[in-house]
Amino acid sequence: MRKQIVPVMTILLILAFSSSAFAHFGMLIPEDSIIKPEKKKTELLLSFSHPFELAGMNLVKPKKFSVFYDGKETDLLPALKKTKVMDHDSFKTEYKFKRPGMYTFFMEPVPYPEPAEDNYIIHYTKTVVSAFNEGEDWNKSLGVKTEIVPLTRPWGNYAGNVFQGIVLLDGKPAPFTRVEVELYNKDGKFEAPYECMVTQEVLCDENGVFTFACPKAGWWGFAALNDADYKIKGKDVELGAVLWIEMLPYKKK
Structure with a gap:
């Protein structure tokens, strides 16, 4: 009996570590x-998860949460409210758009x-929203520690479109940076044929x-990963430049 217990425990440990080894994404x-124009507002959800597998992790209140518009940054941290995403601690807020243009929301956890x-993980996460179907200068850097600067307009794209970005550190x-890509499988209706296809690279x-x-x-989430040139409590630090974009289907008449 004892000889049988060891392999079973080994399998359980492998499963435990493999499930936690899926790609992390700040969301x-x-x-x-x-x-x-008739809506003028949106709710934003801030979380930390494995988005395709819908496996959440607890997100403590971010170090920074802001919006960039017309060259100016506005602090939105006081507006955050606690919520649950994938049954884990997360945050939400509602933002009202007063003027047309491009709004870049940014979170530093x-x-x-x-x-x-x-190790420790820090995902500098952003998404871009077009208010009233307007916006320019979408290929400008925010000047944060690490980020993905779009080379394709980050909104108004059809599903199947190619997306390009440049990773800055x-x-x-940052040449030859590995970029992990996942679909937010929000309704859980998709299943990867193989485990390696949960996260694209x-x-x-x-x-x-x-x-x-x-x-x-x-x-779709893009996480460009690099190692920091410093440690936290003696442990390595993974720096992630994360960008979320929405791909839309064609509308039928």
């Missing part, structure tokens, strides 16, 4: 990526300790540019 998801990888292109080229075609409508 910053509005109701819509394009705001119609408190470093997340990940026992399975024996400390304001400079692409590499940046020598100029820090990556390319990915999104095959389904919905919200």
Whole structure:
């Protein structure tokens, strides 16, 4: 009997660690990526999860949450309210748009300790919303620690479109950065044929540019990962530049 217990325990441990090894994503998801004039507002959900598998993790109140508009940054941290996303601690807020244009929402979380990888994770997360179908300068950097700067307009895209971005680390292109990609499987209606297909992966080229075609409508997350040049409590730190974009289906007449 004792010889049988060891393999069973080994399998359970492997399963436990493999389930926690799916890609992490900071999530910053509005109701819509394009705001119609008659609506003028959206709710935003801030969370931390494995978005395709719908496995949530607790998010403590972020270190920073703001919106960039017309070259100015506005602090939105006081407006956050506690909520649950995927049954885990998360935050939400409602934002009202007063003027047309492009609004970039940004979250810097408190470093997340990940026992399975024996490190800390910091995902600098952003999403771009077009108010009243307007917006320019969508390829401008925010100047944060690490980010994905779009080379494709980050809203108003059809499912199946190619998306390109450039990964910046400390304001400079980060060549050959690994970018993890996942669909927010919000309704849980999709299943990956193989475990390796839960998270897609692409590499940046020598100029820090990556390319990915999104095959389904919905919200897609891109997480460009690099190691920090510092440690927290003696442990390595994973820096993630995360960008969320919405791909839309064609409308039938």
